[in-house]
Amino acid sequence: MKNDVLDDKYFMQMALAEAEDAYSEDEIPVGAVIVSDGKIIAKAHNLTETLKDVTAHAEVLAITAAENALGAKYLPECTIYVTLEPCLMCAAAIAHAHIQRVVFGASDPKKGYSTFLDKFPSKAEIVKGVLAEQSAKILKDFFVNIRS
Amino acid sequence: MKNDVLDDKYFMQMALAEAEDAYSEDEIPVGAVIVSDGKIIAKAHNLTETLKDVTAHAEVLAITAAENALGAKYLPECTIYVTLEPCLMCAAAIAHAHIQRVVFGASDPKKGYSTFLDKFPSKAEIVKGVLAEQSAKILKDFFVNIRS
Numbered sequence: 001m002k003n004d005v006l007d008d009k010y011f012m013q014m015a016l017a018e019a020e021d022a023y024s025e026d027e028i029p030v031g032a033v034i035v036s037d038g039k040i041i042a043k044a045h046n047l048t049e050t051l052k053d054v055t056a057h058a059e060v061l062a063i064t065a066a067e068n069a070l071g072a073k074y075l076p077e078c079t080i081y082v083t084l085e086p087c088l089m090c091a092a093a094i095a096h097a098h099i100q101r102v103v104f105g106a107s108d109p110k111k112g113y114s115t116f117l118d119k120f121p122s123k124a125e126i127v128k129g130v131l132a133e134q135s136a137k138i139l140k141d142f143f144v145n146i147r148s
Numbered sequence: 149m150k151n152d153v154l155d156d157k158y159f160m161q162m163a164l165a166e167a168e169d170a171y172s173e174d175e176i177p178v179g180a181v182i183v184s185d186g187k188i189i190a191k192a193h194n195l196t197e198t199l200k201d202v203t204a205h206a207e208v209l210a211i212t213a214a215e216n217a218l219g220a221k222y223l224p225e226c227t228i229y230v231t232l233e234p235c236l237m238c239a240a241a242i243a244h245a246h247i248q249r250v251v252f253g254a255s256d257p258k259k260g261y262s263t264f265l266d267k268f269p270s271k272a273e274i275v276k277g278v279l280a281e282q283s284a285k286i287l288k289d290f291f292v293n294i295r296s
Contacts, residue, residue, distance in 0.1 A: 092237030096202035
């Protein structure tokens with residue numbers, strides 16, 4: 001079941017709430033949720049500082065949580081919403097998980113997958129720019145804050 | 149401190165022992181170890197089936213374990229030994245961890261990072277083909293076995 005544009009904004013708002021949680025924990029504010037059949041089955045935010053683990057990006061944590069929730073290794077019916085364009089690691093993790101739809105907010109011209117690849121490394125449908133301004137603003141605020 | 153060729157074979161043998169553990173657990177037999185200052189600080193093997201988690205590749209698990217061992221988010225002094233060419237996800241994870249040297253055994257023309265990228269996504273030194281035959285053989289044996 002595909003989500004319409006209103007759903008995309010709704011679920012991205014949930015991903016933004018995760019990013020806000022990250023912000024309040026002094027983590028780079030990126031959040032993600034995974035939706036199956038219109039329901040959120042996993043949500044996560046970046047925890048690289050807390051866990052001292054560079055692999056603890058929001059998407060990787062959300063994928064692991066979604067797989068646990070479904071007891072399944074693959075997530076072919078799922079959509080992942082993430083506030084920032086996935087990096088190469090996360091794009092490949094999304095591809096490994098067979099997630100069918102990827103919706104992201106802000107683009108990441110420095111570390112986003114599209115800096116390295118001509119196209120996403122799977123046949124997933126890609127929707128970009130959903131709540132992009134809010135997704136970028138929380139990141140900008142975070143970096144302004146830690147520099148001051 | 150750089151390792152010489154003899155060290156590379158020795159540590160790849162340890163990675164192969166991890167791959168053998170994976171084989172005995174019905175996991176695709178790929179193993180990895182991470183070495184710092186001549187000592188193994190983490191070892192891991194693929195656990196995607198056991199954990200039902202597509203992100204549980206040997207390299208990702210070894211990076212998380214090494215970061216835990218050192219209490220550090222980055223592993224700039226470390227070498228990772230892995231029996232199979234890292235996939236895109238693992239190559240990017242290695243890059244995120246600032247690992248300085250990557251030694252792998254068998255090439256992976258289907259899913260290896262070099263299928264997608266012209267070069268490794270960091271400045272790490274790349275050494276390929278160490279114990280490549282043994283690394284490839286255990287994979288071949290595994291797939292022959294599960295198909296029969």
